Amino acid sequence: MTHRLYGSIDRLTDCEQRPLRPIGMSVQEVAARTRDLLARLGEAPGVRVIAGLRLGPDVPPIAFAISAGHRVVLVEPVAWPAGAYSTTPQGGVLCDGTYIGQSVHPLLGAVRHLRRRLHKRDVAAVVVVHPSGTGTPALSPMAPPGLSWLPPEEVCRHLVARLRSRVSVRRKLSIVRMAVEGKRKDTRTA
Structure with missing residues (x-):
């Protein structure tokens, strides 16, 4: 990975305190697979990939955070067996309708925490x-x-679109603003 990877996946450990845990492989294995997927993002100008982001002393670190300008995406990898996955309104993870003892609630809490702490409204999470x-x-x-649930093959495409979409929306607004101001000048001079 490039020099834009900060932190280390060595901070990630298998423990029951992790709200989202892999089944059938270790946290380190699934984090390494995800790090390899994110490697190309770290090569893009202005994009930073942070591994093992710790938001507090009593909570397990988040596997990855991707930062680009005013945008931050928290990325938490898991490995789960085949089944239909969904969440309850409280954030509990279900497989084929049965609660599996995991939750997205702490990850969504981290999103809210970063929005407040960094004064960045564009913070999201991907599992x-x-x-x-x-x-x-x-x-x-x-x-x-x-929150977005994604298979590995869709992660980079999703993140690139998310990181770019905000920039292009701002550029479009600037162009519209300039066009409106240009029309106002035209009507004043006519």
Whole structure:
């Protein structure tokens, strides 16, 4: 990975305190797979990839944070066996309708925390779901606001679109603003 990787996945450990945990492989294995996916993002100008982000002394670190300008995306990788995954309104993770003892609630809390602390409104989270064993996990398109569930093959495309979309929206607004100001000048001189 490039010099834009800060921190280390060595901070990530297998423990029951992790709200999202891989099944069938270690936290280090799934983090290494995700780090390899994110490697190309770290090569882009202005993009930083932070591994093992610790938001507090009593909470497990978040696997990755990607920062680009005023945008931050928290990335938490897991490995789960085949099944249909969804969440309860309280953030509990279900597989085929059965609670698996994991939750996205702390990850969404980290999103809210960073929005307040960094005064950045554009903070979101992604859970990368690697397959564990045979079969592919089915991910619900319905996720709590601020969270996306993604298979590994969609992660980079999603993150690039998210990081770029905000810039292009601002550029479009600037162009519209300039066009409106230009029309106002034209009507004054006519």
